[in-house]
Amino acid sequence: MGRYISGISVKKIVIFAPKSEQPMNIDTFIKQIEDEFDDLKPGVLKPDSVFREVFEWNSINALILIAMVKTEYDVTITADDLIKSKTVNDIYSRVASRIEK
Amino acid sequence: MAMFPISGIRLAGLAAAVPQNCEHNADYAWISRKERESLIKNIGVETRRVAPKGVTTADLCVVATEKLLAELNWDRNEIELLVFVSQSRDYLVPTTACIVQDRLGLPHSCIAYDVGLGCSGYVYGLSVVGSMVQSGAIKKALLMVGDISTLTTSYRDKSTYPLFGDAGTVTALEYREDAPPMTFNLQTDGSGYRAIMIRDGGARHKMTRQSFDMKKISKGIIRSRLNVELDGIEVFNFSLREVVPNIKALVKYSEKSLDDVDYLVFHQANFLINNTIRKMLKVAPEKVPYSIREYGNTSGASVPLTMVSQLREQLTKSRVKLLLSAFGVGLSWGSVLLETDQIVCPEVIEFGN
Numbered sequence: 001m002g003r004y005i006s007g008i009s010v011k012k013i014v015i016f017a018p019k020s021e022q023p024m025n026i027d028t029f030i031k032q033i034e035d036e037f038d039d040l041k042p043g044v045l046k047p048d049s050v051f052r053e054v055f056e057w058n059s060i061n062a063l064i065l066i067a068m069v070k071t072e073y074d075v076t077i078t079a080d081d082l083i084k085s086k087t088v089n090d091i092y093s094r095v096a097s098r099i100e101k
Numbered sequence: 102m103a104m105f106p107i108s109g110i111r112l113a114g115l116a117a118a119v120p121q122n123c124e125h126n127a128d129y130a131w132i133s134r135k136e137r138e139s140l141i142k143n144i145g146v147e148t149r150r151v152a153p154k155g156v157t158t159a160d161l162c163v164v165a166t167e168k169l170l171a172e173l174n175w176d177r178n179e180i181e182l183l184v185f186v187s188q189s190r191d192y193l194v195p196t197t198a199c200i201v202q203d204r205l206g207l208p209h210s211c212i213a214y215d216v217g218l219g220c221s222g223y224v225y226g227l228s229v230v231g232s233m234v235q236s237g238a239i240k241k242a243l244l245m246v247g248d249i250s251t252l253t254t255s256y257r258d259k260s261t262y263p264l265f266g267d268a269g270t271v272t273a274l275e276y277r278e279d280a281p282p283m284t285f286n287l288q289t290d291g292s293g294y295r296a297i298m299i300r301d302g303g304a305r306h307k308m309t310r311q312s313f314d315m316k317k318i319s320k321g322i323i324r325s326r327l328n329v330e331l332d333g334i335e336v337f338n339f340s341l342r343e344v345v346p347n348i349k350a351l352v353k354y355s356e357k358s359l360d361d362v363d364y365l366v367f368h369q370a371n372f373l374i375n376n377t378i379r380k381m382l383k384v385a386p387e388k389v390p391y392s393i394r395e396y397g398n399t400s401g402a403s404v405p406l407t408m409v410s411q412l413r414e415q416l417t418k419s420r421v422k423l424l425l426s427a428f429g430v431g432l433s434w435g436s437v438l439l440e441t442d443q444i445v446c447p448e449v450i451e452f453g454n
Contacts, residue, residue, distance in 0.1 A: 056135070058136065058139070059260065059333050059334075060136075060139050060140060060143050060144065060373075061139075062333075062334060063143070063333065063334070063337050063373050064143060064373065066334065066337060066338065066341075067337075067341070067373055067374075067376075067377040070341045070377060070381070071377055071380050071381060076338050076341070076342065077338075078334070078338065079332075079334045079335070082334075
């Protein structure tokens, strides 16, 4: 049997949830890049790898990287970010600095 | 935000026409084989329809309309509104819609005009026609949306040539008091107008001899000021920034949830953009149809062409709840929630030479 309860109202619901399931660290970041690019063998990419040298860098690959970072971290990588970044760590630092604390 | 419902308008029918002539991106010799493979896999375009010289958007739309009107059994004397949405009109002057009114034998009582939008054109077009029809004064209307984008792409520009295909569509809309509402969310950010543009040939920069000079812009990109140019990263980031909030706001305004929607039909920008937007919205892949593999990015025609080529069975046989979202050149974008019920929808028409 259903019953009514009167005189009570919900004032506020507070939910705490982490922004991303995994914490941002460079190892996770590298793993996520490896997952996106088929011809990138696991373990080849290091924080100080110059990404234009590790795999064929072209505009499509740039878009794949931008899409991954937007989906995983909700951070936008711009053309300027790509021009000014040489290593994987350079990109990582730019993304990490923009994640909402 | 420009969010509003339009009531009393029913989508009665939909048809699309594409040129017979088909190009395969696997044969696009301007880039390496590896680049072609990456392009087909990630950008998602395998084949594209390319209009032969002299065939215009209006030609494709007229062929589609003749077929649709025959199947709908509409009396053309009752058609009182024709809106032609395109960025590839027949002439600089006059308006293409006027010529089409005559070609189709529509009455002189018919209102006819062009709307100059590209990628976002279908959603905007529905809102324009819907606004004029909702009072009940106009009973039957045609919305034509399409582009011959290959007219302005440079073969030696890998960022545009393998992306675009040509198509023309027509949608028949009628006043019906009890039709469920269409709800829109339309937006604009003109600060990004340079992201997709043709520099010369308009009033700002008239065509000169220099307009034809082919210049190397970067690796794999050689074009003139009369070719369309596209800033891939700008467009990509714009789409990922704006489309999801636009859709979420519309769904909230309509007091609906994305679970209520049977299909989300996106402008076929490129596969990577659309698939990322789908993931951000947490929508299952089965709910998001694509026509980009077969037809490429067909500008404003891409939403109706996807509906005809991928959802024809469902649209003709049942009641379907749709969310249409289109975004790009302008920058202009918008979404609409609507419901169709057993519409008339012939198969995609192939237009011969």
